[in-house]
Amino acid sequence: MFKMIYNIARTELQMLFYSPVAWLILVVFGVQAGILFADNIAGLVSSQEMGYSVAGASMSIFTSPWGGIFPSIQNYLYFYIPLLTMSLVSKELSSGSIRLLYSSPITNFQIIVGKFLSMMIYGLFMIGILFLIVLCSWGVVKDFDWPMVFTGLLGLYLLICAYAAIGIFMSSLTSYQIVAAIGTFAVLMMLSMVGGWWQEYDLVRDVTYWLAMSGRSGKFIAGLICSEDLLYFIIVVCLFLALTIIRLNAVRQKIRFVITLGRNLGVILLVCVLGYITSMPQMKVYYDATATKSNTLTPNSQEIVAKLDGGMTITTYINALDPGASWYAAFHFLKPDMERFDQYLRFKPDMKLKYVYYYDTTANPQLDRRFPNKTLREKMIEVCKIYGMDSNRFMTPEKIREKIDLSGEGNTFVRQIVRDNGQKAWLRIYNDMQRFPSEREITAAFKRMVMxxxxxxxxxxxxxxxxxxxxxxxxxxxxxxxxxxxxxxxxxxxxxxxxxxxxxxxxxxxxxxxxxxxxxxxxxxxxxxxxxxxxxxxxxxxxxxxxxxxxxxxxxxxxxxxxxxxxxxxxxxxxxxxxxxxxxxxxxxxxxxxxxxxxxxxxxxxxxxxxxxxxxxxxxxxxxxxxxxxxxxxxxxxxxxxxxxxxxxxxxxxxxxxxxxxxxxxxxxxxxxxxxxxxxxxxxxxxxxxxxxxxxxxxxxxxxxxxxxxxxxSDNEVPIDVRRPPLPDDKVYVAKTGAAVIKWSFMVIIPLLLAVAGILIWVRRKGR
Incomplete structure (x- = not known):
């Protein structure tokens, strides 16, 4: 079986590299990555020559959300993969060669896995271009952060594999390659949007948010391997490969539509169950690959969280009439808001997060001017109309006051931490650009409870x-x-x-x-x-x-x-x-x-x-x-x-x-x-x-x-010391001349070599 899969993968790779499309994509990909690398190196060199610190150079080059290579490449990958996968199965359907495959002793599993393996190998070529950039960075950056960068490469490779699996499935649905490519784009768009669907419903919120692919490789790029994200890519790949096999089996064996539909729904249901289980805090495993463990709570915070024995609940109170800040945790934004506590859930997975929606009097002059003659409830209904919220889910002032007195907090957006032993503390938002409490403020609130x-x-x-x-x-x-x-x-x-x-x-x-x-x-x-x-x-x-x-x-x-x-x-x-x-x-x-x-x-x-x-x-x-x-x-x-x-x-x-x-x-x-x-x-x-x-x-x-x-x-008790070790990669070993050499090498020479290789292979193929 494995030999047959290998033979199919080898055949697909030969056909792929005998076509100009595969080489063109590598050339364009190389030019794009080279431009990003050259710009980042030039920026670091300029900063260093002006006397500014370049600590965290590895992060600046590869993982920075403001122009880093990996986040930028992540945003463009979905342009490339559909162009490669659109013909993997559709060409067999359009040319009729699928019948030859069906008549041979080859299973649909072998066909699909072989074609997917070819795309995995092609993905390694794309990652190889990035690896050349990594090697160059290792040579020019002091104490280069290898583990973090390799984790980012892993995230991008998993993303390529997921895109490839989706592309293969779409290619199996039609004999038209362009339709397959467009369909792949449509599915990728849907998977980037599904995380915002039906978030107001508690039963489906976790499932739809888990299905979302957007940002899935972001933690890898930041240097954090989380079992949830790793398993997500594996499960998504298996899902679309399974759907493709079911599709080909239905065509090959002429299986009734109802049976095929049932199999598809069964696979999707199984994936949803696995996604729900793997996303539970108790099931997650982490590895922080960064040099300073920047994705992990500092030791002081870990020590304090370890003392929080017993159950604990953080309840967020959201007033519909609060002037704006409340909507950071509105129904559609609950999951992103919960992620603010991911680092704490990692060390205290039994911590619960709850949300209470209500309306009550608060300082909001803008709303008063806009609806001067309306009651509190009428104002709340108007606000809910604006934001598309269900007004019936908001507690009345009387009911919320029976539950808790928030007047001391001005009835504004606030969180209350309550331990099972009765201890309580508040977490607030602040009048600055960051708005939400950082590790220092959150840990200080926890520390109140343990000492x-x-x-x-x-x-x-x-x-x-x-x-x-x-x-x-x-x-x-x-x-x-x-x-x-x-x-x-x-x-x-x-x-x-x-x-x-x-x-x-x-x-x-x-x-x-x-x-x-x-x-x-x-x-x-x-x-x-x-x-x-x-x-x-x-x-x-x-x-x-x-x-x-x-x-x-x-x-x-x-x-x-x-x-x-x-x-x-x-x-x-x-x-x-x-x-x-x-x-x-x-x-x-x-x-x-x-x-x-x-x-x-x-x-x-x-x-x-x-x-x-x-x-x-x-x-x-x-x-x-x-x-x-x-x-x-x-x-x-x-x-x-x-x-x-x-x-x-x-x-x-x-x-x-x-x-x-x-x-x-x-x-x-x-x-x-x-x-x-x-x-x-x-x-x-x-x-x-x-x-x-x-x-x-x-x-x-x-x-x-x-x-x-x-x-x-306070003898160093508070404010909480959340320092991390200084970033070791604080020097670049090249000057402007070296940066210019890097620019020409990665923007011109390497893409040109790829183009020449592609032309030579293509000409040789034509000669045969």
Missing amino acids: ELPKVGIVQGHGERSFYGNKDRDYSAFANDKAFRHSLLNQGFDVEEVTLDEQVPVHINIMMIADMRDWLSPEQEANLQQYIDRGGNLFILGEPKRRDVMNKLFAKFGYEMTTGVLVKQDTNLLADVIISYPTKEAADSIAYDFGTMRRYKMAMSTPSVAGLEKIADKGYKETIMFKTDTIGVWNELETTDFVDDTVRLNPAIGEVEKIYTTVVALSKKVGDREQKIVLTGDADCISNGEFGRRVPTVRTSNYTLITGSFFWL
């Missing part, structure tokens, strides 16, 4: 900044803004108000004092000193206008704020808006976030800031976290109107031009723990208004002062 996280007490009662309001100078975004990704609330901290009228509660791990206007009473100062003496951590933000008060506090740690306001003459900014830069010491010993700022040349805007100077040794180890520019900054003592007046350096009155420290970290051993303190010369740097400032000449990242400082103050 006691640090509590932050914000001192109030002495004129300090508020963390409840929404004014520019308030700290609501810093502390508890549910829509701000980097707020303490969303990064795993609990925040509460603290007064110093009594001793600071023992559960407070970190205390924040910002822009204090009035000094403490003796009793309050004693309570503060008791917290300091017990080794409590502090985050203290000064303000030049409150120097007299804040210096009393700073003096407890051997520091004071300099006189005046730091200024710099800058045409792009007001003179008192100073740019502070993270130090290497902050990156090395405080938090990795500051290293990220340094790597990407980011800074922090500090408006109306004072410098910090050491005045006494209180036994603390000092780490300067942020400093001003190397030149041009001084402490202005005369000018107060920085809008209309011009600042001028006047050393005679004590104005000093130098590098000033604006943020400092202090630490020392207190008992069995290390006390940590952060002092700043500015309180506006983490205010609501400053997060939105855009500086023309530098990228600012003020929120990093929050994430970095509190990571250190």
Whole structure:
């Protein structure tokens, strides 16, 4: 049997390569792949010569969704395969040679598998062209990521095989080759669309979504082998080969239509069952081939998920009247939304995902203006009409309120995590481009359930900044803004108000004092000193206008704020808006976030800031976290109107031009723990208004002062450390001349050699 299959495959390959079509496709495919490769190499060379990092060069060349070779090739493959498969069976039907095959001792199974084997071998020729590119990349890229790239090649090859199986089936349905090609295109289009069909019905959602072929090789290209995707290609290939065999058997043996239909439906039903089983989280097996395991949860997240014993459900609440965000998880988008938790389902496959649809009052002025005189239900019905939704599936406000109180979340898109032991936590979306929580936020929510996280007490009662309001100078975004990704609330901290009228509660791990206007009473100062003496951590933000008060506090740690306001003459900014830069010491010993700022040349805007100077040794180890520019900054003592007046350096009155420290970290051993303190010369740097400032000449990242400082103050507990090892492929060994050689080799020479080979074989065949 196997010898017959081999003979059929060999015959098909001979006929294929004796025709110009097969060679033309290889030439066009080679030119296309060569152009993509040459462009990507040239881009990396240019970036490297300009001093930019090219870390992840393997990914940039092959797997990047923005111009990578594999994603681009994936989008064009369906153009090539139907042109090859359209004649595999239809030519036998049109020429009548199928009768000769039927009269010979060859089974339909052998015929079809032999023809499919020929296409598998041809697919290897296409992959071989890409392999030449891989070999070249291995020679020019430092620490080339072989496993990831080979996984991408496997995904593309499986996609070619699936397309070939579909093409063979369509070719068996007609004796017209063009019709077979068009039919193949139609089936491929249907398989790319079926994932969006009937998604509103729970019983068929998983099946239709599994049947979709679009994006199936995407995980392979990204360097992840998932058993579901691997089995999908195998099952789809077997499905269409089986349908082809059934079709030929019906013609050859003149089987009744009802029997043939029953066999087809039986095969399709079996495939649906297998697809459903293989797509279950408990049945999936993974292999992450990337160098840094970028498709897998980081070790910290894995450790936390491992502690989540027992059942757990994540319920997504979707308000029809929410201004837009709810439709990310509408009926038609449930499966893509569920995939946001794939990495967690991998390590906790018993986690359940549920969706609840309702309508209730929420802030949506646009909808109010559009339907000013309609009730809530009437507005919901209008919205459902727009999006093609079934309004009967939305719970009324009364019913949803009986089930859960979402008023604290503003009745907006929100997820609630509930463990079987009763523990609960929230997951939200945020007002930024990413919108959905990343691994850092999701794992922080899980971590709340497995350990006691640090509590932050914000001192109030002495004129300090508020963390409840929404004014520019308030700290609501810093502390508890549910829509701000980097707020303490969303990064795993609990925040509460603290007064110093009594001793600071023992559960407070970190205390924040910002822009204090009035000094403490003796009793309050004693309570503060008791917290300091017990080794409590502090985050203290000064303000030049409150120097007299804040210096009393700073003096407890051997520091004071300099006189005046730091200024710099800058045409792009007001003179008192100073740019502070993270130090290497902050990156090395405080938090990795500051290293990220340094790597990407980011800074922090500090408006109306004072410098910090050491005045006494209180036994603390000092780490300067942020400093001003190397030149041009001084402490202005005369000018107060920085809008209309011009600042001028006047050393005679004590104005000093130098590098000033604006943020400092202090630490020392207190008992069995290390006390940590952060002092700043500015309180506006983490205010609501400053997060939105855009500086023309530098990228600012003020929120990093929050994430970095509190990571250190919480003893590296939260925000969650989701770092991965640095990408090793960070250098390209060619310059512009080498890139030009690569361009000509893969865009011209290799395709030309393929064309010459095809012409020689074709001429030789003609001569015979």
